[in-house]
Amino acid sequence: MAPLDGTMIHDITGPLAIQKFYEMGGKKVYDPERIILLFDHQIPADSIEAATNQVYMRKFAEEQDIHNYDINEGVCHQVTIEKGRAAPGDIVVGADSHTCMYGATGAFATGIGSTDMGFALKFGALYFKVPETIRAEVSGKFQKRVGAKDLILSIAADIGADGATYKAIQFTGKTISKMDMAGRMTLCNMAIEMGAKAGIVAPDKVTWEYMKGRRKMKSFDLDSDPDANYAEKRSYNVSDLEPTVAIPHNVDTGVPVGKVAGTHVDQVFIGSCTNGRFEDLEEAAEVLGKKKFNPKIRVIIIPASRDEYLKTLRAGLIEKFVKAGALVEAPCCGPCMGGAFGLIAPGEVSLSTSNRNFKGRQGSTEGKVYLCSPATAAASAITGEITDPREV
Amino acid sequence: MASKKTVQVKKVILEKSPVLANGRTWKFGDDIDTDAIIPGRFLTLNNPDELAKHAFEGTRDEFAKNVKEGDVIVGGRNFGCGSSREHAPLALIGAGVKVVIARSFARIFFRNSVNVGVLPVVCPDADKIPDGEKIVLKIKEGYLEADGKKFAIEPVPEFMQGIIDAGGLVEYAKNIKEIPTCTR
Numbered sequence: 062m063a064p065l066d067g068t069m070i071h072d073i074t075g076p077l078a079i080q081k082f083y084e085m086g087g088k089k090v091y092d093p094e095r096i097i098l099l100f101d102h103q104i105p106a107d108s109i110e111a112a113t114n115q116v117y118m119r120k121f122a123e124e125q126d127i128h129n130y131d132i133n134e135g136v137c138h139q140v141t142i143e144k145g146r147a148a149p150g151d152i153v154v155g156a157d158s159h160t161c162m163y164g165a166t167g168a169f170a171t172g173i174g175s176t177d178m179g180f181a182l183k184f185g186a187l188y189f190k191v192p193e194t195i196r197a198e199v200s201g202k203f204q205k206r207v208g209a210k211d212l213i214l215s216i217a218a219d220i221g222a223d224g225a226t227y228k229a230i231q232f233t234g235k236t237i238s239k240m241d242m243a244g245r246m247t248l249c250n251m252a253i254e255m256g257a258k259a260g261i262v263a264p265d266k267v268t269w270e271y272m273k274g275r276r277k278m279k280s281f282d283l284d285s286d287p288d289a290n291y292a293e294k295r296s297y298n299v300s301d302l303e304p305t306v307a308i309p310h311n312v313d314t315g316v317p318v319g320k321v322a323g324t325h326v327d328q329v330f331i332g333s334c335t336n337g338r339f340e341d342l343e344e345a346a347e348v349l350g351k352k353k354f355n356p357k358i359r360v361i362i363i364p365a366s367r368d369e370y371l372k373t374l375r376a377g378l379i380e381k382f383v384k385a386g387a388l389v390e391a392p393c394c395g396p397c398m399g400g401a402f403g404l405i406a407p408g409e410v411s412l413s414t415s416n417r418n419f420k421g422r423q424g425s426t427e428g429k430v431y432l433c434s435p436a437t438a439a440a441s442a443i444t445g446e447i448t449d450p451r452e453v
Numbered sequence: 454m455a456s457k458k459t460v461q462v463k464k465v466i467l468e469k470s471p472v473l474a475n476g477r478t479w480k481f482g483d484d485i486d487t488d489a490i491i492p493g494r495f496l497t498l499n500n501p502d503e504l505a506k507h508a509f510e511g512t513r514d515e516f517a518k519n520v521k522e523g524d525v526i527v528g529g530r531n532f533g534c535g536s537s538r539e540h541a542p543l544a545l546i547g548a549g550v551k552v553v554i555a556r557s558f559a560r561i562f563f564r565n566s567v568n569v570g571v572l573p574v575v576c577p578d579a580d581k582i583p584d585g586e587k588i589v590l591k592i593k594e595g596y597l598e599a600d601g602k603k604f605a606i607e608p609v610p611e612f613m614q615g616i617i618d619a620g621g622l623v624e625y626a627k628n629i630k631e632i633p634t635c636t637r
Binding site: 062063064073074076077080081084085086102103108110111114156157158172173174175176177179180183184185186188190222223226227253256258311398399400404417419420421422425426427 | 484486488489492493494495496497498499511512530531534535536537538539540543557559560561564565568569610612621622623626627629632633634635
């Protein structure tokens with residue numbers, strides 16, 4: 062059993078986790094200071110059932126003295142990292158599969174189900190099999206309008222949807238050293254799409270700079286041993302990497318944008334834990350320039366958190382997006398939840414900066430979801446069809 | 454976990470295994486994700502019976518209508534990938550499915566299944582098991598029979614067997630007083 066430094070539950074998987082905690086005979090959680098609770102999937106409550114689940118969780122937070130960010134802060138993974146709840150060397154679990162995103166800070170973080178979470182809340186520990194590691198060494202310089210999302214979609218296509226099952230993926234190399242935290246979060250976020258237990262980037266100057274003001278701790282060295290054993294080593298050079306799009310209905314289907322350019326889209330979603338940070342929205346705004354979004358399609362933009370929303374607001378980008386014809390929503394999971402709002406009808410096509418394009422993920426199982434970067438999404442939102450952002 | 458009670462429970466599960474899977478097979482392909490098992494819009498539901506009404510909705514609509522107690526799901530590679538929603542194995546429990554056979558499983562679904570009492574069975578030849586067929590599951594003997602043929606199945610990892618023996622993680626947890634944790 063491994064001791065836990067952090068634990069996160071949200072509105073979808075939280076109610077069951079709490080129920081399991083009680084069923085296990087739980088009375089007091091292991092450490093209220095190490096647990097956070099928030100709502101992001103269905104907010105503000107979109108149904109009486111959702112509202113009732115949220116009331117149940119609020120009561121639990123009050124009873125247990127757990128910090129409740131409620132509906133106010135944004136998407137769970139972004140908030141957990143922003144609030145310093147995941148840091149280098151931590152072991153963190155979240156009742157959500159994309160918890161692996163916290164590996165961007167140098168934490169070991171993995172997604173678990175509700176019963177595991179009930180156990181974690183009670184005991185502050187969980188059973189794990191130590192994963193083997195795939196080393197993904199990344200070199201080269203990205204072309205303009207190509208970035209972390211294109212890289213991870215191409216890595217997913219290379220490794221496959223189950224190519225990293227039960228393993229950790231360590232992202233390393235010169236390209237990663239130069240990458241900002243936003244990009245590292247995008248990479249680690251999608252480790253699960255290859256079946257991985259965790260994605261991780263060894264903490265460096267960029268990490269420690271980001272941790273300032275979020276967690277009081279002294280920096281320390283946490284890189285792999287020079288003679289570390291790896292299950293596999295893979296190398297990637299991004300210099301020739303093109304904007305990449307994953308086609309329906311699997312994530313490991315990434316192709317250069319040219320192969321699907323011209324595909325009509327009905328809805329474009331820029332946001333989510335994968336790509337809803339200020340850097341992502343800034344890139345989208347740069348691509349947009351002084352143009353307007355195509356009025357025949359729906360463009361939904363959702364910053365990942367309150368902090369990211371404020372940064373975007375202060376930079377004048379929210380006004381720019383709204384004037385260009387987009388709907389800018391308050392921080393939440395949005396269409397990626399596939400249940401709250403922004404669903405697609407049978408036959409419709411969504412182009413999305415989120416992490417999953419499974420059949421029915423954003424509504425009808427007869428609809429299609431393509432995944433791409435914020436730059437490609439913005440370019441396509443202007444033209445109304447999948448478009449190479451280098452050509453806008 | 455070596456109490457007499459535990460050993461008895463284990464025996465029951467092993468001996469009952471043919472009964473757990475005495476219905477028909479429902480065949481699915483590779484990469485069946487948990488959104489397909491239970492779509493996002495039903496995740497406000499926490500009750501297995503309610504969830505079962507929407508199992509595989511939009512993916513295989515006849516499933517929820519016709520599934521019977523003891524039926525078995527047969528998947529290909531990477532069964533249960535995607536979201537960590539435990540609603541997926543719960544929907545199967547509500548539908549009366551207690552065994553899922555697949556060539557391989559996604560990690561979180563595998564754990565969730567063991568934790569809530571759905572038995573995930575790894576069968577490298579799962580692709581050869583037909584749809585709508587009766588199977589005979591011989592867990593202790595390490596094989597299953599379908600279509601007149603025998604197919605090898607893999608044992609559950611040892612450290613998870615204790616949870617299965619206890620009848621799920623909730624029951625397992627009830628017996629724990631203290632947790633021995635590893636140190637850094």
